[in-house]
Amino acid sequence: MYLKKLEVNGFKTFAKHTYIEFNQEIKLTAIVGPNGCGKSNVFDAIRWVLGEQSMKMLRSSKAEEVIFNGTDTEKAVGMASVSLTLDNSKKMLPLDFPEVSIQRKLYRSGESEYFVNGQLCRLRDILDLFMDTGIGRSSYFMVGQGQVDQLISAKADERRAAFEEVA
Amino acid sequence: MYLKKLEVNGFKTFAKHTYIEFNQEIKLTAIVGPNGCGKSNVFDAIRWVLGEQSMKMLRSSKAEEVIFNGTDTEKAVGMASVSLTLDNSKKMLPLDFPEVSIQRKLYRSGESEYFVNGQLCRLRDILDLFMDTGIGRSSYFMVGQGQVDQLISAKADERRAAFEEVA
Amino acid sequence: ARREFTSTLTEIQKHFSETFQELFEGGQARLLWPEEADILSCDIDVWVHPPGKKNTSLQLLSGGEKALTGIALLFALLKTRPAPFVLFDEIDAPLDDANVGRFTRALKKFTESTQMIIITHNKRTMAAAQTLYGVTMPQKGISSLVSVKLIEDGKIISEKKVS
Amino acid sequence: ARREFTSTLTEIQKHFSETFQELFEGGQARLLWPEEADILSCDIDVWVHPPGKKNTSLQLLSGGEKALTGIALLFALLKTRPAPFVLFDEIDAPLDDANVGRFTRALKKFTESTQMIIITHNKRTMAAAQTLYGVTMPQKGISSLVSVKLIEDGKIISEKKVS
Ligand SMILES: Nc1ncnc2c1ncn2[C@@H]1O[C@H](COP(=O)(O)OP(=O)(O)OP(=O)(O)O)[C@@H](O)[C@H]1O
Numbered sequence: 001m002y003l004k005k006l007e008v009n010g011f012k013t014f015a016k017h018t019y020i021e022f023n024q025e026i027k028l029t030a031i032v033g034p035n036g037c038g039k040s041n042v043f044d045a046i047r048w049v050l051g052e053q054s055m056k057m058l059r060s061s062k063a064e065e066v067i068f069n070g071t072d073t074e075k076a077v078g079m080a081s082v083s084l085t086l087d088n089s090k091k092m093l094p095l096d097f098p099e100v101s102i103q104r105k106l107y108r109s110g111e112s113e114y115f116v117n118g119q120l121c122r123l124r125d126i127l128d129l130f131m132d133t134g135i136g137r138s139s140y141f142m143v144g145q146g147q148v149d150q151l152i153s154a155k156a157d158e159r160r161a162a163f164e165e166v167a
Numbered sequence: 168m169y170l171k172k173l174e175v176n177g178f179k180t181f182a183k184h185t186y187i188e189f190n191q192e193i194k195l196t197a198i199v200g201p202n203g204c205g206k207s208n209v210f211d212a213i214r215w216v217l218g219e220q221s222m223k224m225l226r227s228s229k230a231e232e233v234i235f236n237g238t239d240t241e242k243a244v245g246m247a248s249v250s251l252t253l254d255n256s257k258k259m260l261p262l263d264f265p266e267v268s269i270q271r272k273l274y275r276s277g278e279s280e281y282f283v284n285g286q287l288c289r290l291r292d293i294l295d296l297f298m299d300t301g302i303g304r305s306s307y308f309m310v311g312q313g314q315v316d317q318l319i320s321a322k323a324d325e326r327r328a329a330f331e332e333v334a
Numbered sequence: 335a336r337r338e339f340t341s342t343l344t345e346i347q348k349h350f351s352e353t354f355q356e357l358f359e360g361g362q363a364r365l366l367w368p369e370e371a372d373i374l375s376c377d378i379d380v381w382v383h384p385p386g387k388k389n390t391s392l393q394l395l396s397g398g399e400k401a402l403t404g405i406a407l408l409f410a411l412l413k414t415r416p417a418p419f420v421l422f423d424e425i426d427a428p429l430d431d432a433n434v435g436r437f438t439r440a441l442k443k444f445t446e447s448t449q450m451i452i453i454t455h456n457k458r459t460m461a462a463a464q465t466l467y468g469v470t471m472p473q474k475g476i477s478s479l480v481s482v483k484l485i486e487d488g489k490i491i492s493e494k495k496v497s
Numbered sequence: 498a499r500r501e502f503t504s505t506l507t508e509i510q511k512h513f514s515e516t517f518q519e520l521f522e523g524g525q526a527r528l529l530w531p532e533e534a535d536i537l538s539c540d541i542d543v544w545v546h547p548p549g550k551k552n553t554s555l556q557l558l559s560g561g562e563k564a565l566t567g568i569a570l571l572f573a574l575l576k577t578r579p580a581p582f583v584l585f586d587e588i589d590a591p592l593d594d595a596n597v598g599r600f601t602r603a604l605k606k607f608t609e610s611t612q613m614i615i616i617t618h619n620k621r622t623m624a625a626a627q628t629l630y631g632v633t634m635p636q637k638g639i640s641s642l643v644s645v646k647l648i649e650d651g652k653i654i655s656e657k658k659v660s
Pocket residue numbers: 011012013033034035036037038039040041042065066067068069070145469475547550553557558559560561562591
């Protein structure tokens with residue numbers, strides 16, 4: 001399984017439809033750019049579409065704060081949408097498709113929708129999909145900015161959660 | 168008032184007598200070096216000789232942990248000593264000397280000694296000396312590693328302490 | 335379940351001390367847990383001994399040493415159980431040039447099994463990557479993505495618009 | 498006491514919004530406190546608006562934006578009440594190259610009134626300093642001080658032993 005494509009629209013600083021494609025041959029990709037331009041927002045988008053519910057992990061205080069809030073010249077939008085396409089040729093995800101795409105939408109009204117390969121589903125279905133793949137919420141596959149010494153400075157019980165995920 | 172000389176002996180990684188001299192003309196000095204070589208320990212030494220009592224600010228859990236603890240080849244020592252010499256030609260410090268030197272010693276026994284210009288004194292005397300100079304314990308003259316956004320991320324009451332120091 | 339968890343911990347421990355020695359070029363590190371306690375609920379501590387120094391409590395480590403130790407443990411988890419892809423946000427920020435070199439050498443060893451996407455400001459780490467994506471704001475406050483290239487003196491030039 | 502504190506806060510506020518605009522090349526920042534509350538005990542909040550962006554809660558700021566905002570407030574305090582000397586430990590670490598440039602330009606303005614000692618790994622900040630001291634460990638685990646010089650390609654060479 002590997003990331004094939006990320007499509008973002010209306011999420012944080014991605015006001016317009018923006019996408020990034022990854023190539024299977026490329027194993028090490030670096031994302032660069034000036035302070036405040038939206039690099040960590042790319043990771044927030046991935047964390048969000050995988051079902052993240054914690055506001056703290058998304059650096060916001062209300063769920064709707066991830067929806068593009070406007071700038072001096074552009075108006076705020078009414079919906080945030082992120083979709084992530086993954087290669088599933090080795091059937092790591094328990095679905096019979098060679099490619100799986102998950103999507104999450106949130107409207108200003110507070111309503112949210114989740115999709116797997118275009119089919120409306122529940123958050124639960126997305127979380128179950130990634131169970132046991134090492135791409136869970138408490139696991140070590142994502143390290144946020146300034147969090148590199150989290151594993152060693154954390155209390156022993158937080159460390160334990162990462163070890164249990166590995167077992 | 169400016170820093171003229173720092174002398175360190177037996178404090179953290181400064182096992183032997185080490186000193187650094189500053190020149191009045193030089194206004195911007197950079198301290199450089201590899202990870203773990205002792206740069207932040209230089210700042211800890213300055214914080215310590217100015218009377219710092221908080222273990223957290225000195226990155227240790229017991230007072231004696233600032234005494235050089237030995238390496239694979241060198242034995243631990245029994246005492247840490249730091250002395251700081253300041254120019255006082257503008258009489259910013261309420262003492263009638265053109266130069267003031269403060270010193271702090273700590274023995275493995277837990278006993279500590281403070282000196283001003285070679286005379287034994289109490290911690291209280293050192294803290295009083297720097298009262299109203301902007302070099303107090305809660306003030307903004309020292310920013311520790313990783314603390315640059317402390318002022319804006321802190322709770323409003325911690326921020327207030329720094330503002331009150333300025334008033 | 336107990337036997338399985340103990341064998342996983344022992345494997346993490348083995349990788350942790352190997353990766354630590356690789357990144358610090360010496361020294362020792364291990365995970366510690368009380369022998370007789372219940373493995374499914376006891377505390378698991380980290381003990382480190384950077385090369386040449388006496389054993390250190392984690393608190394005394396410098397900013398860079400803590401980051402490098404955190405990276406060693408992270409890589410140990412990845413060796414024990416490879417994740418299909420990983421996302422690291424500026425984990426090289428506290429490291430000096432020499433340690434960034436050791437970090438990127440260790441990072442490249444994972445490219446067999448794992449897709450790695452890392453955010454960095456460090457030119458050496460950029461040079462180690464196979465592709466670079468730039469996030470820019472041609473219009474203040476709105477992000478757009480471009481594919482970029484690193485040229486000799488460390489400048490970044492934008493190749494083509496991605497989306 | 499109240500009148501004095503209010504006038505100090507107003508002065509910090511003035512310097513904060515000026516320094517913020519200098520470091521971010523635009524935008525706005527201010528300190529906020531409730532008008533009718535007791536100035537000696539109420540909360541003092543920070544409100545920022547980076548250039549081009551809608552007003553942001555501090556939480557939404559990026560790592561680099563937070564550091565730069567913290568530096569702006571720190572410099573505002575120093576302008577309001579200059580300290581004889583200051584010690585900054587890697588405050589430039591989260592900044593990108595352009596922001597390090599703006600930071601060092603702002604830093605140099607203080608050299609009239611304040612002795613500044615800064616720890617850094619950033620070559621641009623090193624280049625801005627008048628003297629460089631190197632902390633090294635010729636013997637593992639034991640620090641020694643040398644005076645160093647920065648040569649063209651960013652390498653550091655050691656001049657003479659200090660102590
Ligand atoms: N909902 C939103 N609408 C508009 N802008 C937003 C929204 N949420 C966050 N932002 C903006 O995103 C910016 C932060 O972006 P991000 O954290 O991705 O930067 P970065 O590229 O990681 O920078 P650094 O190198 O400093 O870490 C902030 O300026 C913030 O105002």
